[in-house]
Amino acid sequence: MRSLDRQRWLLTASVVAAVLVVAGALILFAGADPLVGLQGLVEGVSSSPYRVGEVLVGAVPIGIVALTLIPALRAGVFSVGAEGQIIVGAITATGAVFAIDQLFGGAAPSVVLWPVGLLAGAAGGGAMALLPAFLAVRWRVNEILSTLLLNYLAAGFLGWTLRTWLATPEETATPQSAKLPEAAALPALIPGTRAHWGILLVIVIAVLVFLWNRSAASTRLTVFATRPKLALRLGATRSRTVYSTMLVSGLGAGVVGWIQVAGVNDRLLNSVSGGVGFSGIAVALLGGLAPIGIVLAALFFSALAAGAVGMQSATGTVPASIAEVIKGVLLIGVACIAAYQRNPAAVVRPVGTKDAADEPVVLSAEPPGTAGDHETTIGTLAEAENEGGRP
Amino acid sequence: MTVELWVAILAGTLALAAPLVFAGIGEGFVERAGRINLGIEGMMIMGALAGVWGASLGGPLVGLLAGIAVGLVMAVAMNLVVYRLHANEIVVGLGVTMLGLGLSTYLFQLWVPSGQTNVTVPTVPRTGLGPLADIPVIGPVLFGQSPLVYLAALLLLVAWAVMRFTRFGLAVQAVGTDPASAALRGVRVERTGASALLIGGALAGLGGAVITIGTIGSFTPDITAGRGYIALAIVIMGRSRPVGIALGALLFAFLQSFALLSQSTALTLPSEVYQSIPYLVTLVVLVITSRRQLRRLYRSTKVSST
Missing domain, CATH: 1.10.287 (Helix Hairpins)
Incomplete structure (x- = not known):
């Protein structure tokens, strides 16, 4: 056991080193000074309250997706469908908000529009998640592939939606929906930034997950991942597990869809999901499937993206896509470290043990x-x- | 719909199927060895970028080799992480895909800063197979293709032969079916699996390069548009068999070609419907094949237990 610990520390250190080396090499390759790049990165996240707000805003969707992925990942159900679920949730939330607002003659109060958006988004995301769950339970369709394919279908549906039934009547360069009614928008939590009340929702979900983590249901999922037959005697059948865990992740992703529309953009855009789905998985694993770890990891990922933009403007040559490269390296590194934990979660366990x-x-x-x-x-x-x- | 349009659609089908066939054959080896490579999308897009870069330096052949090399390097790294450090291959695969998508965008933006015109390279020219190409309808569809399409067809045959007749093919299947027994019989499990993954990586890189220098001639970020995942789906649908992979690739490519070319005709469906059809049909076929495989599994279990 002791050598396992030492190996893990060695690995963690080498992952951090690898990230720094990769980042430095990429910056040098772009003909810039890594120190200037680092300075830009720091400025990008901290130079003004607005920038700090942006980091918080960016962490909200990643955090919620990652938090609600915990049950699925713990049970060994690998859903990669958050992207598509966010999209569908955003569409249903936008549609429902407009419909209800019309019902009230364009003057619906926030008290009505917020829950409507939240519930419609959750319903949309949840429904989108139940489809691959059904396919996986009924016919053993690989849920990784079905959710990946459904992501493309959702993107197509969004493109069509933004050209037709939810399109804005104005002439715009990019396809988008009309602006949400004022009352439907989530107000800013910190004045002068885009940081909205959705941040509190992350904390609520994190606390809920924290409590759930200590419940028998959570243990049943862990048992399910390692010994399905024993789990069966505890009442965790395969179908119940797959349905419930994927539903939870779908609900979370759907809520994210609503938050992105109502809190950040004030309208439905093609970029509503913006790679959050994949970052969510990385963050869930980076955070060790624990709520606090995930919130910190989400902040880190968001800061990375915001900092990369700062780096781009500071150096002038380093593209902001450097953040994506670093995220990829991190995800691979996390997978390495996770294999050396004493009780790795089902999804990060090495092959051959499932x-x-x-x-x-x-x-x-x-x-x-x-x-x-x-x-x-x-x-x-x-x-x-x-x-x-x-x- | 005229005959000319159908000829164009079918000819396009073969051209679009080639990258899927390359990547699919590679993934076929990987899955036969009992592994899965979710990094295939990242390897393909890096191959696509390397292909254009190599072709701009030294012609199409260099481009193809560059694609293969990049895929191979990524597969070596992935093998190291998954089978030396025992990291979970699904997570690592997703990481490799993230890395590939990010790195290809990063390098491309350095190579061609925004605002500059994109680098284009001449695509591999079509070579008609002599008089065969002059046969009406069948000629242009089957025998007027780029050499890459013929290479893909040849590789299908080679893959089938390797699986069927060579010691390596047998070892791959043994490792995939029952690693413990294979090891007892003297098969080197790790090495066989690693070879399969390297073949998969090299062919994924080649498949990516074929997308750019085979038909388009330039790179844009996210040019693979999930083609790596499609290749994965095709392999699962085709049960890792060359014929199945070929059929799956042709089906997806046909729908894609149809979507590209029939938008301009009388059929007035929204363009998003056309773009989504290939993914939808892939999903449907995946469901059908999963269902059939499940039934087979049930049947065999029942027989063995009575």
Whole structure:
């Protein structure tokens, strides 16, 4: 165990070193001075209250997506569909807000429009998540692939929406919806910035997840990921687990869709999801599937994006897309570190130890005796590989 | 719809299928070895950038080699992380994709700063196969293609033969089906898996390069538009078999080609519908094949337990 700890610290140090080396090399390659770049990065996140606000605003969607992904990732359900769920949530939220506002003759109060947007967004995102969950439960369609493909379908639907039924009547350069009614917009939490009340929602969700983490339901998911048959006796069937965990992530992503429309842009844009879905997974893992870790990681990711813009303007040559490269390196690094945790979450466990989850659940078809034998073999095999898989 | 349009659509189908076939064959090896490479999208887009860069320096052949090299390097790195450091391959795969998408954009923006005209390279010219290309309809569709399409077809045959007749192919399948038994029989599990991943990476890079220097001639960020994921879906649909991969690639490419070319005709559907159809159909086919595989699984389990 001690050597495991040492290896983990060594790995963490080398991941940090790798990120710094990659970032430095990229900046040097762009013909700029890394120190000037670093200065730009720091200025980009802290030089004015507005910039700080931008970091907070950017952390909200990533944080919510990552927090609501915890149950799915803990259960080993790998949903990559947050992008599409955000898009659908944003569309339903925008549509519902406009519809309700019309019902009130264009003067609906905020008390009505906020919950409507929130609920409609959550419903849209949730519905979008239930589809791949259904496919995964009913026909074992790989949820990674189905959610990835659905992301493209959602993007197509958004493009069509913005040209047709939700398009603004004004002439605009980029397709967008009309501006939301004033009352539907989330007010600024910090004056002079775009930091809106949605930030408080992150804290609420983080507390809820924190409490949930200590519940029996959370433990059942962990059991489900490692020993599905035992989980079955605890009441965590495969279908219930997949449906509930994907629904939670879908609800969260849908809410993000509403927040991005009502809090940040005041209208529906093509860029509403903007890569948040993938960052969300990275942040959830970087934060170790723990609420506090995730909130910090989300702030870090957001600061990285804002800082990269600062770096671009400070150096003049370094493109802001450097942030994406660093995020990728970080995600790979996190995967390395996670493999050396004592109890890695199901999704970051090395390959070869998830065999038990892949067998078909056909309990009724098997005589009781063989079923028991079968389970022990798989259990010991998985354990043997677990031991052998570690250097 | 005229005959000429259909000829154009079908000819376009083969051209668009080529990158998917390359990437799909590579991923086929990876999945036969019991692994999955979710970094394929990142490898393809890096290959696409390297392809244009190489072609602008020393012609199309250099471009293709540059694409292969980049894919190979990324696969070596991925192999190192997943099988030496035991990181989870799905997370690493997503990381590689993120890295590839980001790095390709970064390098491209350094190479061609915004406001400057994009670098274009001449695409690989179509080479008619002599008199065969003059046959009406079939000629231009099958025999008037770029050499890359013929290369893709050849590679399908080679992949099939390697899987079927070579020691390596057998080892890959053994490792994928039952690594423990394979190891007992003297197959080097890690090395076989690594070779499969390297083949997958090299072919993904090549597939990316084929997108840019095969048909378009220039790079733009996110040019692969999920083609890597499509390749993954095709391999799962085709059960990692060359024929299945080829059929899947042709189906997706046909829909894509149809979407590109029929927008201008009398069919007045929104353009987004055309753009979404390939992804939708891929999803539907994925559902159908998953369902069939599930049924087969149930059947075999029932037989073995009674």
